[in-house]
Amino acid sequence: MIEINELKKTFQTEKQFVHAINxxxxxxxxxxxxxxxxxSGAGKSTLVRCINFLEVPDEGSxxxxxxxxxxxxxxxxxxxxxGSDKETPATDKQLRALRRSIGMIFxxxxxxxxxxxxxxxxxxxxxxxMSKEDIAARVTELLELVDLSEKVNAYPSELSGxxxxxxxxxxxxxxxxxxLLSDEATSALxxxxxxxxxxxLKDLNKKLGLTIVLITHEMAVVxxxxxxxxxxxxxxxxxxxxxxxVFADPQAGSTRRFVNASFGINNLEKLTETxxxxxxSNSKLIRLTFDRASVGEALxxxxxxxxxxxxxxxxxxVEILQDAPLGGIIILAKGEKENVLAxxxxxxxxxxKVEVIADGxx
Ligand SMILES: Nc1ncnc2c1ncn2[C@@H]1O[C@H](COP(=O)(O)OP(=O)(O)OP(=O)(O)O)[C@@H](O)[C@H]1O
Ligand SMILES: [Mg+2]
Numbered sequence: 001m002i003e004i005n006e007l008k009k010t011f012q013t014e015k016q017f018v019h020a021i022n023x024x025x026x027x028x029x030x031x032x033x034x035x036x037x038x039x040s041g042a043g044k045s046t047l048v049r050c051i052n053f054l055e056v057p058d059e060g061s062x063x064x065x066x067x068x069x070x071x072x073x074x075x076x077x078x079x080x081x082x083g084s085d086k087e088t089p090a091t092d093k094q095l096r097a098l099r100r101s102i103g104m105i106f107x108x109x110x111x112x113x114x115x116x117x118x119x120x121x122x123x124x125x126x127x128x129x130m131s132k133e134d135i136a137a138r139v140t141e142l143l144e145l146v147d148l149s150e151k152v153n154a155y156p157s158e159l160s161g162x163x164x165x166x167x168x169x170x171x172x173x174x175x176x177x178x179x180l181l182s183d184e185a186t187s188a189l190x191x192x193x194x195x196x197x198x199x200x201l202k203d204l205n206k207k208l209g210l211t212i213v214l215i216t217h218e219m220a221v222v223x224x225x226x227x228x229x230x231x232x233x234x235x236x237x238x239x240x241x242x243x244x245x246v247f248a249d250p251q252a253g254s255t256r257r258f259v260n261a262s263f264g265i266n267n268l269e270k271l272t273e274t275x276x277x278x279x280x281s282n283s284k285l286i287r288l289t290f291d292r293a294s295v296g297e298a299l300x301x302x303x304x305x306x307x308x309x310x311x312x313x314x315x316x317x318v319e320i321l322q323d324a325p326l327g328g329i330i331i332l333a334k335g336e337k338e339n340v341l342a343x344x345x346x347x348x349x350x351x352x353k354v355e356v357i358a359d360g361x362x
Pocket of ligand 1: 038
């Protein structure tokens with residue numbers, strides 16, 4: 001478990017103070033893949049860099065299973081063992097041990113260009129007291145784990161992006177960490193390579209019980225492998241929850257924009273502005289979101305008949321999220337005003353979320 005309480009981090013630049021992390025509370029359970037999304041500058045990287053204390057927070061505390069609680073006051077770090085009340089200044093030794101237990105991967109891989117794949121992966125094992133033979137055996141094992149055994153003697157410049165990230169993952173796992181922090185690890189990769197890296201992360205999560213904190217600005221990545229997620233904005237968590245629930249019913253403005261973009265429907269106004277869809281005075285353009293509890297098509301024809309409204313499907317999309325269907329349908333509802341309103345009420349009573357996008361009857 002990683003528990004973050006009232007975390008704050010401010011950077012001072014020449015001109016101003018930047019409140020990169022401004023009171024974050026978050027709880028990440030052991031063995032989960034937790035997604036953190038947010039626009040550029042939201043504070044995502046700073047937050048994960050605080051989890052392994054690459055960045056020392058100004059205020060707040062972080063508790064990590066097996067490592068006790070680290071509390072920051074005025075930029076100074078104190079440590080308390082699990083179940084103890086005694087707080088002492090955090091030592092470099094403690095922080096080194098903690099960092100060894102938390103792996104990290106990055107967008108640009110951060111490999112040593114002049115070292116081979118073997119040397120890159122062996123690097124974090126160098127000062128652990130392991131013998132040369134044991135290190136070699138461990139590197140072999142790690143290369144098998146990331147399916148890259150044949151590249152053991154290659155240099156980074158001889159590898160594809162996906163292969164470089166596999167090396168970085170192997171290196172991050174060298175010391176058997178329980179936690180892996182991933183900062184935009186797939187952002188520089190093609191979609192199909194991204195998919196293979198996400199599959200690898202998912203496999204490692206299952207096989208090793210690895211907890212993964214995954215930062216990304218791509219909702220597709222979150223949809224594909226995360227179980228829970230948080231959305232950050234201006235150094236704060238503005239939304240947190242089960243991935244399915246967040247996608248089915250996003251609350252915060254930036255979450256809506258992310259979710260809509262991921263369903264490819266951020267430009268709904270364009271449908272009406274360009275006249276592709278004509279919202280006449282007897283119609284409303286509405287968006288229906290169907291979740292696990294409600295199934296789309298059948299209900300639409302039922303409602304159309306029952307309330308004598310014409311329901312034209314403009315756009316429809318169904319995705320499988322966490323093994324459950326999540327559907328979004330945009331329809332143009334045409335008919336008598338009271339009938340259209342009754343139809344909307346009926347949709348709502350069937351636990352379908354209804355949003356009016358454009359209203360010709362208003
Ligand atoms: N070392 C630093 N010195 C000064 N300001 C910083 C520093 N690191 C981060 N910041 C500022 O803190 C804010 C949060 O930055 P951070 O890198 O955490 O955002 P992010 O969400 O990871 O963004 P991106 O998606 O672009 O990577 C930004 O305004 C950034 O400019
Ligand atoms: Mg970042």
